[in-house]
Amino acid sequence: MSEPVIISPSVHDLVALRLAGLEQRYTPLRQALVGTLATAGRPLSIPEILIRTDELPQSSAYRNVTALIDAGVLRRVTGTDDHSRFELAEELAGHHHHLACGRCGKVEDVAPSPRLERAMAEAARVVADEHGYEVTEHNFDLVGLCPSCRYLNS
Helix, strand or coil, X not given: CCCCCCCCHHHHHHHHHHHHHCCCCCCHHHHHHHHHHHHHCCCEEHHHHHXXXXXXXXXXXXXXXXXXXXXXXXXXXXXXXXXXXXXXXXXHHCCCEEEEECCCCCEEEECCCHHHHHHHHHHHHHHHHHHCCCCCCCCCEEEECCHHHHHHHC
């Protein structure tokens, strides 16, 4: 698992600018939501966000998440269960991949090694060449069992 992201003032400034471009305000609730996701170290579901962000009422959680997605601040991460998870956009949190548990649905960030990135770039080039695409970015998610669920299987 990667280390939690330490949120810098420049992240808050960039979020404020992106929201202002959509004539939206960077409210204290949105600041708390961004802070929660920035320090989580992994994508969080709405229930997990609510547990970690006391000041965010459930009634406005979805609306604020949607506004931040529209502004390019957050992105949705699909897990293996019924819950969508959310994280800061790659430009804010850095490039990474995910490990997802097929049993409990937990999703964790994985910092890619240079070796993995070279292999992914080559695989993307081959697929793009075969289908006439130009690949501009990639996502790499692995599904398996987290340590807790592996222990339950033993």
